[in-house]
Amino acid sequence: MAVVVHKYGGTSVGDAERIKHVAKRIIAARQKGNDVVAVVSAMGDTTDDLIELAHKLNDCPEPREMDVLLSTGEIVSSTLLAMALKNMGQDAISLSGQQAGIRTDSVHSKARITGIDPKRIHDELDKGRVVIVAGFQGISDCQDVTTLGRGGSDTTAVALAASLGASICERYTDVDGVYTADPRLIPDARRLSEISYEEMLELSSYGAKIMHPRAVEIGQVYNIPILVASSFNENPGTLIHGGEKMEIRNKVSGIAHDFEVAKITILGVPDKPGIAAGLFAPLAKAGVSVDTIVQNSSQDHITDLTFTVTKSDLGKALEVIGPIAKELQAREVLSDSKIGKVSIIGTGMLNAPGYAARMFKALSDAGINILLISTSEIRITCIIEEDKVKDAVRAIHKAFEMEKD
Amino acid sequence: MAVVVHKYGGTSVGDAERIKHVAKRIIAARQKGNDVVAVVSAMGDTTDDLIELAHKLNDCPEPREMDVLLSTGEIVSSTLLAMALKNMGQDAISLSGQQAGIRTDSVHSKARITGIDPKRIHDELDKGRVVIVAGFQGISDCQDVTTLGRGGSDTTAVALAASLGASICERYTDVDGVYTADPRLIPDARRLSEISYEEMLELSSYGAKIMHPRAVEIGQVYNIPILVASSFNENPGTLIHGGEKMEIRNKVSGIAHDFEVAKITILGVPDKPGIAAGLFAPLAKAGVSVDTIVQNSSQDHITDLTFTVTKSDLGKALEVIGPIAKELQAREVLSDSKIGKVSIIGTGMLNAPGYAARMFKALSDAGINILLISTSEIRITCIIEEDKVKDAVRAIHKAFEMEKD
Known part of the structure; x- marks a missing residue:
C-alpha cells in the first residue's frame, strides 16, 4: 500500500465537529487503498492560550519548559482524532513526536529535525491502523521534548512523508490553495493548480502566508509532492512539486x-x-x-x-x-x-x-x-x-x- | 541534603496566582536546606474538561488514547510551576512521568507502578534544581503513556519519596489535615496531629475522602511519613506514620x-x-x-x-x-x-x-x-x-x- 501523509492545521481540528469531519476525510483516503499517517496541529487557539498562561507566571519563560507546555496542545488533538476514527470503526493510534521517532537537536523552541526513526509508525500501519502524529514536536538526545518553531507541524508532515517514502503530503487548512495573489485583496485572483518548490519558497519568503519555507525546502530536497488544500471543501487545491511542465507555463505564478x-x-x-x-x-x-x-x-x-x-x-x-x-x-x-x-x-x-x-x-x-x-x-x-x-x-x-x- | 517530596493537588495549582503561591512554599522548603521534588496534579477542572471533550468524539474512548490525553493536564501544570520558580530565581525543571523514570504495567487508565529509575531526578537535584514531576502518569514497556487511575498523583508522590529515600512526603490540597469526623458535619471536629497508616487506610476505605488508600499503602510498606496539609494556610496538618506513640493514644481516632x-x-x-x-x-x-x-x-x-x-x-x-x-x-x-x-x-x-x-x-x-x-x-x-x-x-x-x- 502507498503511504500518504495528511496534515491538518489548527482550524481544521478546532472543535469536536471539525475533528469528526477530518476523521471522515482520513477514512475516505484509506478507502482509496492508502495507508494514512496524519499530522495534526493544536486545536484552534490552544497554543495562544498556553502562551498567555505561561506569561502570567514568567515574563520570559524558559524555552525548555515552554516546549513541554506547548507540545501538549498537539498531543491533545492527536488523541481526540484517534478516538474519533475508532468511533467510526477505523482502528487508529496517536503518537507523540517522540513515539513517532522524530529526533531533533536541543535548540528549544526552534529545534531542527536531525533524523526520523519510522519503525513504530510502520509497525502500527502494518496492524491496519491510521497513525496520528502530534505535529510541531520531537525529542532531543537528552530525552527532552523540543518544538520545531514556526511552520513546525508542516515540517513534521513533510519530513515524515520523506522518511516514510510517502507518495504525497497533503496539507489541509482553511485555505484551499495557492492563489495568484491574496484573494482578500484581489477577488478574481486565480487558484494555481500547481507551482514549483522554488516559486513556493519565494512566495512564502516574500509575504504570502501560506506555508512556511522550511517545510517546502524539505519537500524539494526529498522531492515529495505537497498538496495545499482546504479541509472545509472539496476544491482540488494546489500541488507543489518539481515536475517537468514548469518551463512552459505562464512565467509569473503569483x-x-x-x-x-x-x-x-x-x-x-x-x-x-x-x-x-x-x-x-x-x-x-x-x-x-x-x-x-x-x-x-x-x-x-x-x-x-x-x-x-x-x-x-x-x-x-x-x-x-x-x-x-x-x-x-x-x-x-x-x-x-x-x-x-x-x-x-x-x-x-x-x-x-x-x-x-x-x-x-x-x-x-x-x-x-x-x-x-x-x-x-x-x-x-x-x-x-x-x-x-x-x-x-x-x-x-x-x-x-x-x-x- | 535531605530530599523532601511535596505533592500539590488540582485546587492548589488551580490558576496562575495559586501556582505562584505554591512556588513560594517550595522555595521556603528549600531554604530550610532540603532538596525538593514536587509532584503536581492537573489544574482545577482540566481533567474533567478533557474527559468531556473525549466523550464528544467517542462514547467509550480507548483507554490508551484517554491516558495520553489526560496525561497532558499534569504536564501543563508541571511546566507552569517550573516557570514560576525560575521567575522567582529558583532553578527548576519539569519532568513527565516518563522522564522521572516512572515505569508501569500496561493496564491503561489504572496502571500500577512497576519500578522507578530516579537517575534523572538525582541528576537534576545535583544541579541545584527543584524537580517538578507530572503526577498520575508513567510509561509502559511499550513506551506508551499510562495513567495510574484514582489517587494517581498521591501514588506518584509517595512512590517517588520511597524511591528517592525522602525523609517525608508532604501532600498539600485544600484540606488541612485528617479530622476526627467530616468538619462539614461536625463543626467542632478536631484535626488529628498524627494517625497511623492502618487507621488512615481504614478511614480512606470507609468513606473519608482524604487520601486514596493506594498511596497510604505504599507509605506504609516503605515507611515514608506522609504529611497531609493545606497549601492555603500554615496549619500543621496531620502526619500519617507508623511511629511508636500510637499505642498510648486515644483508641478512637476518627x-x-x-x-x-x-x-x-x-x-x-x-x-x-x-x-x-x-x-x-x-x-x-x-x-x-x-x-x-x-x-x-x-x-x-x-x-x-x-x-x-x-x-x-x-x-x-x-x-x-x-x-x-x-x-x-x-x-x-x-x-x-x-x-x-x-x-x-x-x-x-x-x-x-x-x-x-x-x-x-x-x-x-x-x-x-x-x-x-x-x-x-x-x-x-x-x-x-x-x-x-x-x-x-x-x-x-x-x-x-x-x-x-
Missing part, C-alpha cells in the same frame, strides 16, 4: 505582498571591505533577520546603505546599528516603518525579458513610487510606501492578466 | 461515613462450599467492588447473604447476580440503595473492650437502627439508613468526646 516591513538607511558609510560584515553579523547575532539590502554606488569612497527588516524587529535593529554607525563615523541613521513590499514570482522569469519593465510600468501607471528594488532568479521585489501596497498588488495582477489561466 | 452505599440481599441460598466464590468472583470480574459481606447463620442448609456495593455499581451488580441467583435456586434478590455507613476507626480498639458497645448505644440513643455490622481489627462499621448518617456521625462524635484532645 504576487506576494507584505505590510510588515521597515527600512533602515545608513548615510555616509566608508566604502571599504568588511563594512557590510561588521554591520550585518551583529544583527544576525541579535536575531534580526535582514531582508533586502541595497548599497548605492560609491562617491569619494563614501556610500549609503539601505536594508529592510520586519517592523517588529526595527527597534532591536536600531539599537544594534546605532553604536556601530557611530564607530564607522557614518553621517546619519534614518529609519522608516511605513513601508511595505510587493513581489512577482515565476520560474525562469529573468530569462524572459520584459517582466521587470512591465511590473515597474504597472506601478508607475498607478502613481506608485518605487523606493528599492531587489531581484532573484525567479522573483522581482519592489519596496514601496505601506499605504500603496494594496493598489500595487491590484495594478500588477491586472497588468499581467493573472486572473486568466 | 469517624468515617459514606452515603454512596447500596445493599443487595440474596434470600434462600444453599449453604454449601463454593457459593460465595461463585457469587463474588463474577462481580469482581465485572469490576464491582464489594464492601461489607454478611452471611446469616444457616437454617436447614439455607442461608441469606447480604453485601454492599457503591450506589453507582448497584445496577451492574444486580445484572451479574440475577442469573447466578436463579441458577442457585435462591428464593429472591432484594436491593436497597437508600443506605449509608458510619465507622469508628482506631488502632488497638478491639483489644480494649467497650468501644463497640459505646458506638451501638450512641446510635440506639439517637433512635438509629443498625442494619448490618462489620468489623476489622481497628474499625467498627454500621450500615444504617442513608438519611440517618449525619445524625449518626454527630451522635458518635459526641459519645466518644472526640472534640477533646
